[in-house]
Amino acid sequence: MEKAKSTKYWESLSRKIQSPTETKNKRPDTSDLEISFLMNFLKADDDVLDIGSGSGLIINKLIDKVGNITAVEKYEGFTRFIVENEKMLVINAEIIGFRMRKLFDAVLCFGVAQCFERDVMADIYKDMYSMIKPGGLLIVRTHCGLEVDKIVDGFSEELQTEYYAEYRQVDKEEAMLRNLGFADVERYDIFPDTLNVWPDTRHFIFVCKKA
Numbered sequence: 001m002e003k004a005k006s007t008k009y010w011e012s013l014s015r016k017i018q019s020p021t022e023t024k025n026k027r028p029d030t031s032d033l034e035i036s037f038l039m040n041f042l043k044a045d046d047d048v049l050d051i052g053s054g055s056g057l058i059i060n061k062l063i064d065k066v067g068n069i070t071a072v073e074k075y076e077g078f079t080r081f082i083v084e085n086e087k088m089l090v091i092n093a094e095i096i097g098f099r100m101r102k103l104f105d106a107v108l109c110f111g112v113a114q115c116f117e118r119d120v121m122a123d124i125y126k127d128m129y130s131m132i133k134p135g136g137l138l139i140v141r142t143h144c145g146l147e148v149d150k151i152v153d154g155f156s157e158e159l160q161t162e163y164y165a166e167y168r169q170v171d172k173e174e175a176m177l178r179n180l181g182f183a184d185v186e187r188y189d190i191f192p193d194t195l196n197v198w199p200d201t202r203h204f205i206f207v208c209k210k211a
């Protein structure tokens with residue numbers, strides 16, 4: 001299961017959010033950097049699945065640069081910020097157990113993996129793997145522990161609310177992805193220290209290529 005505190009946090013934010021950048025939890029919006037990174041890997045006609053789209057910070061900027069985007073996000077309170085575009089399909093659905101009988105050139109999962117416990121995320125990664133075409137990519141941005149797992153489970157002074165996040169140790173997160181059977185998994189460390197504010201954690205991007 002997704003931790004109840006995590007569900008409650010996102011559900012409550014989705015009910016009161018005023019501006020799309022509020023899903024960044026007081027961290028800077030790095031979507032321009034992420035788009036320029038992604039465009040090293042995506043092509044103009046790619047069919048893209050985005051899991052946990054939130055308020056569309058990434059996909060709103062990506063939609064004119066790829067073929068089509070299917071966006072999966074549980075809360076309509078967030079997806080109302082996703083642009084109307086004939087190339088964009090928005091599905092309000094639970095990520096756990098989400099599968100479509102369709103294969104994508106690329107599956108994106110940005111800022112979502114830390115919402116889930118390891119075993120649950122392993123199953124979500126498995127489902128994502130199953131929806132990638134041969135030769136396609138899974139691109140994951142997640143927040144990891146550097147030396148050990150770091151778990152935030154309780155009242156966050158910074159967010160002034162109950163919060164749950166699991167910042168799993170980066171080598172172990174990479175191993176989870178490798179275990180799915182990808183031909184190649186590369187780890188990238190592209191984010192500025194304005195995002196990486198804690199000494200024991202960092203945001204990474206994993207680019208995983210299916211054989």
Ligand SMILES: C[S@@+](CC[C@H](N)C(=O)[O-])C[C@H]1O[C@@H](n2cnc3c(N)ncnc32)[C@H](O)[C@@H]1O
Pocket residue numbers: 002010023024051052053054055056057058072073074075078093094095096109110111112115
């Ligand atoms: C930090 S936001 C990331 C949003 C977006 N990908 C981005 O990079 O800006 C995490 C998102 O995961 C979504 N999420 C968390 N648990 C979920 C679940 N069980 N099913 C669907 N979406 C979920 C939250 O609603 C939230 O929109």
